[in-house]
Amino acid sequence: MQKGEELYRGKAKTVFHTSDENKLILEFRNDTSAFDGEKIEQLARKGEVNNKFNHYIMQHLEAAGVKTQVEALLSDNESLVKKLDMIPVECVVRNYAAGSLCRRLGVEEGTELKPQTFELFLKNDALHDPMVNETHAIAFGWASQDQLEQMKALTFKVNDILVPLFKQGGMLLVDFKLEFGLDTNGNIVLGDEFTPDGCRLWDAETKKKLDKDRFRQGLGLVVESYIEVAERIGLSL
Ligand code: C5P
Incomplete structure (x- = not known):
């Protein structure tokens, strides 16, 4: 699975294409924003914490019968997801x-x-x-x-x-x-x-x-x- 071009950069996450056209990579950044981006700060470890937190919750939801986008944790800051x-x-x-x-x-x-x-x-x-x-x-x-x-x-x-x-x-x-x-x-x-x-x-x-x-x-x-x-x-x- 190759990480490809950037598809979209949001306020706290960046989405990348991959070599599989039906999969994307979500990169959780340390950027933290509030009030429509008026307040923005970098908080150490936030990307890693949110990436792992999200994976844990999504796995819990999948186990309880909710279909989620998440496929796998790829690294501290990145997850592989289905393209939606x-x-x-x-x-x-x-x-x-x-x-x-x-x-x-x-x-x-x-x-x-x-x-x-x-x-x-x-x-x-x-x-x-x-x-x-x-x-x-x-x-x-x-x-x-x-x-x-x-x-x-x-x-x-x-x-x-x-x-x-x-x-x-x-x-x-x-x-x-x-x-x-x-x-x-x-x-x-x-x-x-x-x-x-x-x-x-x-x-x-x-x-x-x-x-x-x-x-x-x-x-x-x-x-x-x-x-x-x-x-x-x-x-x-
Ligand atoms: O701001 P409000 O009270 O409407 O937010 C309700 C919930 O939705 C909160 O948990 C907030 O963090 C979340 N929210 C969000 N992204 C937004 C707006 C709200 O995650 N753009």
């Missing part, structure tokens, strides 16, 4: 109120959400990833109704699998974002990543933040907290 035709909407499930939900609705951070909520956001940096609904996604051709139903069901399934995993490690999975794509057969497959960059995790007792909010809010000990999360769920880094 990515659907340009982000799926967010929330178990507790935080972040943009609190800003939008004025609700108190930490409020338990019953039922858990599901939101869609358009992936568009220039527009700051606006919230959209299912009819927008269908009307503008980003996804079909059937694909949206599958994405929603899969996002809740991932929540059902991961809430107990983090609970065993004494943590609350507050919320998270997933992205899906289509494989060569048109099946919906979980893509992108699941790392503390794209979810919120709090210590269940103290409510200490252990995710990217540490970076957004300037709390420090960002990568150290990601490593703590990994170790609490059985991955030593």
Whole structure:
């Protein structure tokens, strides 16, 4: 498997072609960004930690019956993945109120959400990833109704699998974002990543933040907290 040309450089990952046209390499970089790229820093070891964290979670999800893009860990910072035709909407499930939900609705951070909520956001940096609904996604051709139903069901399934995993490690999975794509057969497959960059995790007792909010809010000990999360769920880094 030869690493080929760069296909796309995102804010924290770079995607490369490979000698197999149906496979890509994801390179997790140390770059850490927030507020649509307004705040960017290099954090030592973050690429390695997120690459290994993502692989561990994706394996756990595969074992529980969720199809994911991940094929293999290639190196500290690189994973081999299936090439997907990515659907340009982000799926967010929330178990507790935080972040943009609190800003939008004025609700108190930490409020338990019953039922858990599901939101869609358009992936568009220039527009700051606006919230959209299912009819927008269908009307503008980003996804079909059937694909949206599958994405929603899969996002809740991932929540059902991961809430107990983090609970065993004494943590609350507050919320998270997933992205899906289509494989060569048109099946919906979980893509992108699941790392503390794209979810919120709090210590269940103290409510200490252990995710990217540490970076957004300037709390420090960002990568150290990601490593703590990994170790609490059985991955030593
Ligand atoms: O900012 P907001 O509260 O809407 O984020 C909800 C969840 O989705 C958080 O866990 C956040 O880290 C994640 N997210 C993300 N990428 C984005 C927007 C949100 O990973 N572009």
